[in-house]
Structures are given as C-alpha cells and as structure tokens.
Amino acid sequence: MKYIDEYRSKTLAKNILNQINLISYQPVNLMEVCGTHTVSIFRNGLRKILPLHINLISGPGCPVCVTPVRYIDEIIAFSRKKEFIVTTFGDMLRVPGSTSSLEKEKAKGADIRMVYSPLDALKIAQNNPEKKIIFAGVGFETTIPTIASTILKADKEKIKNFFVLSMGKLIPPAMKSLLESKEIKINGFLCPGHVSTIIGSKPYQSIASQYHVPCVISGFEPVDILQSIYLLLQQLKNNQAEVIIQYSRAVKPEGNEIALSKMKEVFITVDSDWRGIGNIPQSGLEINDNFFRFNARALESDIEIEETLEFKNCRCGEVLKGIITPLQCPLFKKICTPENPLGACMVSSEGSCSAYYKYN
Amino acid sequence: MCLAIPGMVKKIFNDNTAEIEIGGIIKKASLDLAPQVSVGDYVLLHAGFVLEVIKEEKAREIFQAWKGNLD
Incomplete structure (x- = not known):
C-alpha cells in the first residue's frame, strides 16, 4: 500500500541503522510515548537490531491502559x-x-x-x-x-x-509529569505521530526547552522510527533539544x-x-x-457505581511510566496473560505487556 | 488506538463524507475534520473520520534525505 510499503524498505532501514551506529556510542534512554509505536517497534524487531546501549522505553501512550x-x-x-x-x-x-x-x-x-x-x-x-x-x-x-x-x-x-x-x-501533560517525577531518566522522546497530526509540534516546545529533552514526532513504519531515533541521537550528540517533525507527510507545525x-x-x-x-x-x-x-x-x-477496588499486585503503573519492563512484573505471563488479563496493559493490543507477551 | 490508516479518496458526497479506498476495501468517512480533500488525495483515516491529507512532497523528503547514503 502506498505510504506504507516504501517505509518498510530494508535497504533504507539498513542504511539508517548504519548511520545510527556511526553516531551512537553512549547509553541513552529514548521513550516511545505512543502504544502504536511500541507495537511497531516490536513487530519489526527494531529493539534487536539497534545497538544495546540504545534503550527504548515504552511510555504511557495507550489510552485504554491509562483509563482508571x-x-x-x-x-x-x-x-x-x-x-x-x-x-x-x-x-x-x-x-x-x-x-x-x-x-x-x-x-x-x-x-x-x-x-x-x-x-x-x-x-x-x-x-x-x-x-x-x-x-x-x-x-x-x-x-x-x-x-x-x-x-x-x-x-x-x-x-x-x-x-x-x-x-x-x-499527551503533553503526561510527558511533563514523567519528567517532573524524576523516577526515570529520559534522554529523548519519540513523540506520537497521529496525536501530533492534531496538535502539531508546538505543545512539545516547552518540553524540549524547559527540560532540555529533544523530541522527534515520528511516523509508524520501521524506516520512520529508525530515522526518528537517528534524529534524536544527532541532537543528543550536538547537545541540542529541539522539536523535529520526522512525520512531516502527516503533521504540520500548527x-x-x-x-x-x-x-x-x-x-x-x-x-x-x-x-x-x-x-x-x-x-x-x-x-x-x-x-x-x-x-x-x-x-x-x-446508576450505582460500585466501590473501586484496585488490584494491588498489578504493576501496570510502573510499566506505564517506563520504570520497569513487563518482564519485571511477577504476574507477567504467569497469572496475567492476554486470555486472563489482570492489568490494562495486557488487555489492549497496544499495551506494553501485550506487546512484550506477543513479540518478545 | 491512535492508529490511522492511509487511503485514497475515491468519491466525495454532498453530506461532507467520502469513500476512501484502503488496500482494495472501501470505507465511508466523515470529512468534518478535514474538508479540504479532493478525489485522488491520500488521507489518514481514524475512527470514521479523515484526519489529514498526506503531503506527497513531504513524503518524498525522507528518500531524498537519505539518497546520498543509498548511492
């Protein structure tokens, strides 16, 4: 399909990956905020081909997962x-x-x-x-x-x-909240492409300038994501923190x-x-x-709304904030599975736990 | 859930809706959020609405940007 197939080019992906290897040498934490990015990263095996010191952290960008x-x-x-x-x-x-x-x-x-x-x-x-x-x-x-x-x-x-x-x-207030909490070090954000189709690039400006964290608004195909990672690494190398629109075919600044x-x-x-x-x-x-x-x-x-009962052992909150990966949750794959989900992150196809279960 | 799919506008109707072809399948969509579309445009479709027209010249930029490295 047009605007999908060409962004899955292995030649282009390999080329960008080579450039990533040339400029990347320090450990970095890059957060993909959007659940659709998380799934694409897993489905296309991007974690496995990136240098080990590039740590991709899944963020809170799955609306179903964050619904209380x-x-x-x-x-x-x-x-x-x-x-x-x-x-x-x-x-x-x-x-x-x-x-x-x-x-x-x-x-x-x-x-x-x-x-x-x-x-x-x-x-x-x-x-x-x-x-x-x-x-x-x-x-x-x-x-x-x-x-x-x-x-x-x-x-x-x-x-x-x-x-x-x-x-x-x-989304932008949640990104600021993660940075304010200081529970996790985030060196750069892969910003959600389709959220940004609506809100543009301006709402991320204060994140980049106040917290000195570079932001790249990314498309969803593997070539998009690899190029966005490259653009983040390039900014980090040059000590820049700007908002760049990689997904410019679908996102206008306004x-x-x-x-x-x-x-x-x-x-x-x-x-x-x-x-x-x-x-x-x-x-x-x-x-x-x-x-x-x-x-x-x-x-x-x-209507009668029942008293709220939170499932205490569920660690979705830490997963959503990127503090732990699903693999570190003691319930993951043991009690909490896609057939019997205890946490919302296992329910949604875009939840981190679901993606780890399916692809990792 | 924020998935939006690219498709081509096939027909535009008077009620501000359009038929969009996505990989051979025709979907009806509202143009309330993006009324500026024309037949033949590629657009992003989400939850029954066209969100945006995909810009061809911008779509080519990525390939031009990396062309030197590909040669």
Whole structure:
C-alpha cells in the first residue's frame, strides 16, 4: 500500500541503522510515548537490531491502559441498567474494573455494542429512540476530535438520547509529569505521530526547552522510527533539544486547526486520573457546560457505581511510566496473560505487556 | 488506538463524507475534520473520520534525505 510499503524498505532501514551506529556510542534512554509505536517497534524487531546501549522505553501512550478502574466501573454501571445501550471501541471490552468488565456484563445480557466510530454510536441512538446511548469516550488527541465532531452533529440534528462518558486525555501533560517525577531518566522522546497530526509540534516546545529533552514526532513504519531515533541521537550528540517533525507527510507545525477548534468548542481541560500513574493536572478533557446535555455524568443519579477496588499486585503503573519492563512484573505471563488479563496493559493490543507477551 | 490508516479518496458526497479506498476495501468517512480533500488525495483515516491529507512532497523528503547514503 502506498505510504506504507516504501517505509518498510530494508535497504533504507539498513542504511539508517548504519548511520545510527556511526553516531551512537553512549547509553541513552529514548521513550516511545505512543502504544502504536511500541507495537511497531516490536513487530519489526527494531529493539534487536539497534545497538544495546540504545534503550527504548515504552511510555504511557495507550489510552485504554491509562483509563482508571473507577471509569470502567462507571461504564459498567450504565451497562447494568436496561434503559441504556453502552457503545465502545473494542479495546475497552476486556479491561478489568473492580469486579467485572464490559465483556462479562455483555455475557450476562447487557446491551453493549462495539463500534468503529463515535458516529456509529450516534446512528445507534437514532435507531433506538426509546433507549439512552452511552458512548465510552476514551482516547487521546487523535480520537477526541472525532468525539467532539460527533457531539456537534448530535447537537445540530437535535438528537436527545446520545451521551458521552468522557475520559479524553492529553499527551503533553503526561510527558511533563514523567519528567517532573524524576523516577526515570529520559534522554529523548519519540513523540506520537497521529496525536501530533492534531496538535502539531508546538505543545512539545516547552518540553524540549524547559527540560532540555529533544523530541522527534515520528511516523509508524520501521524506516520512520529508525530515522526518528537517528534524529534524536544527532541532537543528543550536538547537545541540542529541539522539536523535529520526522512525520512531516502527516503533521504540520500548527496541527489540524479545524480539529483543535472542535475540541475546544466541546471540551474543557480538567485534572485527570491516569491508571497506575495518579492525577496529572490539566491532562484530561470533560464536556463543557454548553454541551452538558450530552454528558453521561449528568445521568449518574440513575446508576450505582460500585466501590473501586484496585488490584494491588498489578504493576501496570510502573510499566506505564517506563520504570520497569513487563518482564519485571511477577504476574507477567504467569497469572496475567492476554486470555486472563489482570492489568490494562495486557488487555489492549497496544499495551506494553501485550506487546512484550506477543513479540518478545 | 491512535492508529490511522492511509487511503485514497475515491468519491466525495454532498453530506461532507467520502469513500476512501484502503488496500482494495472501501470505507465511508466523515470529512468534518478535514474538508479540504479532493478525489485522488491520500488521507489518514481514524475512527470514521479523515484526519489529514498526506503531503506527497513531504513524503518524498525522507528518500531524498537519505539518497546520498543509498548511492
């Protein structure tokens, strides 16, 4: 396929790898923030071909993985009431809440429907006027504009039975939080390509300048990732910390201004809990007052949310922060498996634990 | 979850949607977030929406940048 196959060229990859070997001699920790990068790095065996002193650390960029237990319990509570139909992206179905999951509730008869797009959830609302449709609004900046646009469409078409349980999250505050915590040394960031298609390169400028950490916005194919690593190493060699767009075929410095304006029209920025990490100031999005009628939390008096129970031995939090690899979690592959996931990082196909299980 | 797939715009409809061909499969997508597309453009598709038009000249840059090393 065009714009995929050519970025899988072995000749080009080998060539970039040779250049990496020429300029890289010191140990470095490079964090790939995005779960889609993590999967691509594993699938293409990049860790195995890079010099050993280049340590790639998987970051918190899997929206399903960082969604807190309390949120899963909220959406499960909606699914337990007959007047609601819960709609969700497929990745959310198996994420464990305190005592259940959407998959388990579906098996018990709850009306839970997997959708490919928030627009599909809106169609379900139009086709089921007697029901209230709850869409599990999980995602980063890539997905949030699609949810905002769907709410604007629902507003325009005066659809009154469509609601979003927002759990949108923002990537740059999480990156700053990791640097502030000083729990792990990060020498450079591979920044998420499709989040950056929306937000552009500007939100990373303060990360590069304040913390003196170079950032490269990377595409997802092996040639993209290798070139981005080279661009990070080159900056480190020259003691630079700038934001470079490697994925320039899909990312403009200003981002997608239409998408950003729709996000701004519908959502406000709020403090937000990240599973395993804790509360990060101004890192989440909630529906603003102008669109409150689409906020599922306005309906919470109709449901009973169970008391939150965290699975204490799960070390997803440390995995998400890059402090440990999944291999260092005592549950990994023993009790926690893709068939029986205990932590969210094992559930999502883009979770670090899932990627380690499948490819390592 | 932030995966976006490149595809080619085949048809544009009056309701601000388009048919996108991805590896031989046709998907319908909203153009609400990227209304500036034309038939024949390659675009990134995510969750039923076109996110951005892929820029051909930028796509070639990587190959030009490494051309010297490849020769």
